[in-house]
Amino acid sequence: MQNSSQIFSLPENDARVSSTWEKFLNGESCGSDALRRLIDDSWRRCQTADVDPERDKAPPPLGEDALQRLLEEHDELLSAGTPVMAHARQFLDETGTVMVLTTNGGIVLNLEGDPSTSAAAAERIRMLPGSSWSEAACGTNAIGTALAIGQPVQIHSAEHYCAGIKRWTCSATVVRDPYDNSILGVVDVSGLNSTYNRHSLALVVTTASRIESRLARREMELRYRLLDLCVSRVGGSTSDGVILLDRRGNPIKASDRAQAALNSLSSAGRMSGPIELSKLKIPASFKGDTRASFPDWLNDDWLEPIIENGQKLGSILTIPNRSSQLSPRRAESVPVKNSLAGSPSFGRVIGTSPKLLEAVSCAQRLAKSNVPILLLGETGVGKDVFAHAIHGAGASTEAPFVALNCGAFSRELLTSELFGYAEGAFTGARRGGMVGKIEAASGGTLFLDEIGEMPLDLQPHFLRVLEDGAIFRLGENKARKVSFRLVAATNRDLRKDVSEGRFRMDLYYRIAVAAINVPPLRDRLEDIPAIADYFLEKLAKQHGVPRPVLSDEAQNLLLRSDWPGNVRELRNVLERAMLMSADQVLTVDSLPIELRNLATEDRPGALVCEPSLVAKSLEQAEKDTIIAMIDRQKGNMTAVARELGIAKSTLYVKLKKFDIGSAGHDSPISAVELHPGV
Secondary structure (H helix, E strand, C coil), X not given: CCCHHHHCCCHHHHHHHHHHHHHHHCCCCCCCCCCCHHHHHHHXXXXXXXXXCCCCCCCCCCCHHHXXXXXXXXXXXXXXXXXXXXXXXXXXXXXXXXXXXXXXXXXXXEEEECHHHHHCHHHHCCCCCCCECCHHHHCCCHHHHHHHHCCCEEEEHHHCCCHHHCCEEEEEEEEECCCCCCEEEEEEEEEEHHHCCCHXXXXXXXXXXXXXXXXXXXXXXXXXXXXXXXXXXXXCCCCCEEEEEECCCCEEEECCCHHHHHHHHHHCCCCCCCCCHHHCCCCCCCCCCCHHHCCCCCCHHHEEEEEECCEEEEEEEEECCHHHCCCCCCCCCCCCCCCCCCCHHHCCCCCCCHHHHHHHHHHHHXXXXXXXXXXXXXXXXXXXXXXXXXXXXXXXXXXXXXXXXXXXXXXXXHHHHHHEECCCCCCCCCCCCEECHHHHCCCCEEEEECHHHCCCCCHHHHHHHHHHCEEECECCCCEEECCCEEEEEECCCHHHHHHCCCCCHHHHHHHCCEEEECCCHHHHHHHHHHHHHHHHHHHHHHHCCCCCEECHHHHHHHHCXXXXXXXXXXXXXXXXXXXXXXXXXXXXXXXXXXXXXXXXCCCCCCCCCCHHHHHHHHHHHHHHHHHHHHHHCCCEHHHHHHHHCCCHHHHHHHHHHCCCCCCCCCCCCCCCCCECCC
16 A cells, blocks of 8 residues: 555645656656656556547547446446445535546446536536546546556646646545455546545545445345345255355355265366365356356356346356266256247246147247237236246346236335336435336346236336336436336236226237237146146255155046146145155145045046035135145245235235134134235
């Protein structure tokens, strides 16, 4: 670190520095002790780079599109820096100075401070968003020189290399990545000569430190979310080596077999030498694809990105054990059991029934276009699976997939979730504001489930987004360009809702350009064995237990049910049977009693039940399913509604109907406190 005589400017030396600058440009010796060493070094860099010493302003700023791309590229630095700079605004008012945040290339991202300065003098020298203030662009200045030396610095008046900027005084320091100490950008305070103050440097150092603290907290939050999502998969009983990587490609958790799997790669000649798990590094980027920089030993199919709401949190690396000849194997991967197996993105759509294959074929064709798609089908048929498949077939793996259930929020919360909001837009708004789901999905896919639940007065605002390709965050007057593929889903008859005035006709025709009917499970009962195989494989890995098998009698019983809850109900039945059974073979007795009572002999090979008993059993099955889900989600009503595929308001109606959650009911969750969730 430099001493204070190098960091701070001395305004009393200004005349002598100016004389030294003239001699320097004339090629004369510059022996003045008034010139700091860091200034002399910077001038020489500028001269070598052929910077024009007569320059009086920065080069023209970036165009609107290029600036928008730059802002998106540095969105995390901006998100961390904007609220901190806004807080510093009170220290800058009436001081004639502005605070600037730049990229690690010296390009201005944001400004805060005295309006008179930013609107007049700063604009004359192009201290504007999108303008470059590197040394190569503007000569010696606090932003560019701080980047060059990586330390805090003041540049005052004559110390600037370019004549047209010598009326300014500026203080700056770099903002470093708290993870690897690399330079992310610069914080600078600039003003005319008369605003010189040593405290300006202390202000930028404090501001940079606060930005770095926010970045560190953000990084830890992302890691915790990644661990919450994937810790069960890393701790499973698989014989493969499983390694959880953060979004930068560094290991943060590994299975017991991970180091052995790496050693087996070395033994097999796949890598030049052994790699210690603690030193493993898979080049990864959370801004773009970096597959070209993957090591030679890594099979791309072993690496699975973990993406939540369009944001990449990290990856899971699964290294197969040697007994499988190092063949690629993904967690949760199951062979596609339909005639369209050539489309990997539809791998979770299981079945061979004609109605299903027709829906898949239609979805595959539409996925190549960018038209809005409306998925129609009963609750639990797998509309979300189709949405993911359409996204995967029509976009790159790095494109965001953002999902939102319109029936899970109140009107006010749904508005902020969709559109986002600016800081201070309403009481309780988080500092720095929030990016809405529409904006987060830009460049990828927005999946709106239960779109029929969208409030009528909110629908024209969403329609305007679809027509204009722009949104306004709540509390902002600035339009933000967005471009996304819309996939919507509903279990309602929207045509009927339109005729009855519950859904706007213009929005309906805008989102229903292409509609796909996802068939209910009762219309494709022949797919049940394949679906059951898929779920048993997946659930066994999820819970770390041996994979069970269905007896013939149990499978026949599954084939004779109507499955009012569709695929989701089948999954819940299998999961319950697997966890409750002590045997490797799931028999009829392993299945819920209500399922055994529901089979009817009116169909071939079925039992006979009175209609009243069937209705009663259906209600009991529904009640038991809700109770089981409340227990599983520990009373979080938002999560329960989401898992059941119904609106939260509908869930509360059913709770009242079945007397669930009251003091006297005899469900296994009587001690669980029901809460609305978030």
